[in-house]
Amino acid sequence: MSSQPNQSLIDGIRCLQYLVSSGRAIGCRELARLMGINTTRVNRLLMTMASIGLTMQDEQRRYLPGPGIHALAAQSIRGSALFSQALPLLERHAPKDIVVAMGVLWEDQVIYIWHSAPGTQMSQALAGFHMLPAWQSVIGMALLAAESDEDLMARFTPEQWQQLGPHIHQQREQGYVVWHHDDGEVSMAQPLGAHSAALAFAGMWQVDEARIRSRRDELQLLAGLLTRKS
Template sequence: MSSQPNQSLIDGIRCLQYLVSSDRAIGCRELARLMGINTTRANRLLMTMASIGLTMQDEQRRYLPGPGIHALAAQSIRGSALFSRALPILERHAPRDIVVALGVLWEDQIIYIWHSVPGSQTTQALAGYRMLPAWQSVIGMALLADESDEQLMQRFTEAQWLNLAPHLEQQRKTGRVVWHHDDGEVSMAIPVGAHQAALAFAGMWNVEESVVEARLGELEQLNEKLLKVPDFAGKSDADQ
């Protein structure tokens, strides 16, 4: 039996993830460009998934997630230790006056599985699921720091690397990232356990350094609460 990965299966899963992460119907050519594959292959993948209800087409023959995606989503949530263990902690302890996000790294993209804004309800935080390039995300900066500069410089443009590099160094030295944006916003992130995930606070504008330090303390406390949940830090029950 071959030990080589099944590329068709890999491409099918990637295709579905890119489609679901889009906020709109997407054409076959655009999806092929995002994935870095040819249009014929993308079309074949989409049509195959349409045959089992995972994709569907609109009037312009662009693709959308199909009805089968709901069953897959429910099964994925049920099977996600990260999601099931983090949700009660975030509902109970996440601050409500700033942005709070929990995201995972996938293909140099950050998938937000929790994203709350001031005044939002739990259902809105869950509906905030979206995808953002890792180099534009404080969560991405915190997670990419696990990789070497040599690996990363091959995947990002020079401008993207200039944005990433100082924050990667900060993560490696301090175990956290604090990003002072040019527009006055401050965001911060810290990795969570062994799930290729990170927790972030954002939406703090033109705040003094004392506020930044206080928020860092809150972020670390919330992260500690997550890590106290069994298996969240990547340990077995026997190691607790």
Template structure:
């Protein structure tokens, strides 16, 4: 039996992920361009998934997630120990006066599993918060640091790499990232042990070093709780 990955299966899963994450109806050509593969192949994949209800078409023959996505999403949430075990801890112990987020990496994008805003009574989680390019996210910076510079450099523009690289060094040497944004915001993140996920605090504005250090210690403590629980 061949040990080579099944490329058709890989392309199908990627196609579905790009479609769902787009947040809108999308045509085959645009989707093919995003994925970097042939339009005919994308069309065949989408039609195949439509046959089992994972995709559907609108009046302009653009593709949307189909009803089968809801079943798949529910099964994925139930099967995610990270989500189901971390959520109660975050709801109880996460600070309420700043942004708290937990996310994972997918194709150099951060997917938020948990995202809460100060004062909000509703947590934005799997279906409630958009993706963000990893180089624009403190979570992305924290998780990308696990890869070598040689693997990362070809995937980013020189401008993106200039912003990203100092934070990769910080993660590798200190075990966390603290990002002082140009507009005065401070955000911070650290990975959750061996899991491909990271916890972040953000939305801290014009704070001094004492506040940063206090928040960083709280981040470490909450991350330790999540690591032990999950």
């Protein structure tokens, strides 16, 4: 039996992920261009998934997520240890005066499981932010540090690596990332152990070093709660 990955399965999952993350109806050609694969192959994948309810088409024959996606989403939330443990704790303990986010890394994009800002409700925080390229996200920086510089430099442009590199090394040396943005914002992130996820604080403006240390301690305490075995 072959031990090679099944490329058709990989392409199908990627296709579905790109479709869901687009946030709108999307045609085969555009989706194929985003994925970098043949249009005919994308069309076949989408039609196959439509046959089991994972995709559907609108009046212009563009594709949308189908009802099966909602079933998968509900089952994923129910079956995820990260979801079941972290979400009640975030609702109870996350600071309410700054942005608090939890995300995972997928194909050099950060997918936000939780993203709360001052004044938001839990229903808004759950999956409450669009995808971001990993090099533009403090969560992405914290999680990419698990990979080698050689692998990362092959995937990112020199300009992207210039922003990524120092934060990658900070994560490896200190176990967290603190990012001082050019506009005065400070954000920070810490990986959540074996979950391949990270917790972040952001939306902190013009704060001094003492306040940064205090928030970092708060971040580490909350990360510890989220990863503590029940």
